[in-house]
Amino acid sequence: SGKINIAIDGPAGAGKSTIARMVAGRLSYVYVDTGAMYRAATWYCQSLGVEPEEVEQVLQIVKDLVIDLIPIENGQQVLVNGQEVTEQIRSLAVNAKVSRYAQIEGLRSRLVSLQRQMALRKGVVMDGRDIGTTVLPDAEVKVYMTATVEERAKRRYKEMKEQSAISLEQLAADIAERDRLDQEREISPLRQADDARLLDTTHMCIEEVVETIVSYCKIYG
Numbered sequence: 001s002g003k004i005n006i007a008i009d010g011p012a013g014a015g016k017s018t019i020a021r022m023v024a025g026r027l028s029y030v031y032v033d034t035g036a037m038y039r040a041a042t043w044y045c046q047s048l049g050v051e052p053e054e055v056e057q058v059l060q061i062v063k064d065l066v067i068d069l070i071p072i073e074n075g076q077q078v079l080v081n082g083q084e085v086t087e088q089i090r091s092l093a094v095n096a097k098v099s100r101y102a103q104i105e106g107l108r109s110r111l112v113s114l115q116r117q118m119a120l121r122k123g124v125v126m127d128g129r130d131i132g133t134t135v136l137p138d139a140e141v142k143v144y145m146t147a148t149v150e151e152r153a154k155r156r157y158k159e160m161k162e163q164s165a166i167s168l169e170q171l172a173a174d175i176a177e178r179d180r181l182d183q184e185r186e187i188s189p190l191r192q193a194d195d196a197r198l199l200d201t202t203h204m205c206i207e208e209v210v211e212t213i214v215s216y217c218k219i220y221g
């Protein structure tokens, strides 16, 4: 078909989802937000009062968890077992715990297998933490997208709906803590794949980043 897969990884708030969605739009590819899948699993466990320490119960829940990512204008709807949770998965409660649930091996293997299925026919732009290293090691284009923690906190702050609930400083601290947990976890930690291109977006605008990634794909066109 000539289609390829594109893997975009990096720390929290680097702009991966915005960029990945726009790259997918430019190429008429499918965008897969794997962070939304970890968030949906987290929200569902929390709604049942199951903590990340209760590994057996978490695994029981994710065994037949159904997560749907439905593209809509300017974004996506997220459904977990048929229930729409698009807004809920962005809450501070989910932010605070998602990296704990994401350390659970059985939860990761279940989501990774769903993610691989989604990419089987190619033409996918997938963003997350372990896409280039673990989920799609054969992706034709791999990008590791970063920015300084200050810049990432500023970007997140601007898009937040609960701004009054948290200060910019607290948000920066939360992001740094999530990065630490994601980088230090045992199973597929956040890291740049050997064959990924490093893109520091601190001083780049959205359009520049999109153009840069689309240009990486040109040789496959």
Ligand code: C5P
Binding pocket: 012, 013, 034, 035, 036, 038, 039, 098, 099, 100, 102, 127, 128, 129, 130, 131, 178, 182
């Ligand atoms: O991308 P986003 O910030 O929405 O991801 C939320 C969390 O989900 C991350 O901080 C990480 O703990 C987890 N995650 C992961 N592997 C992925 C995507 C997200 O562990 N591929």
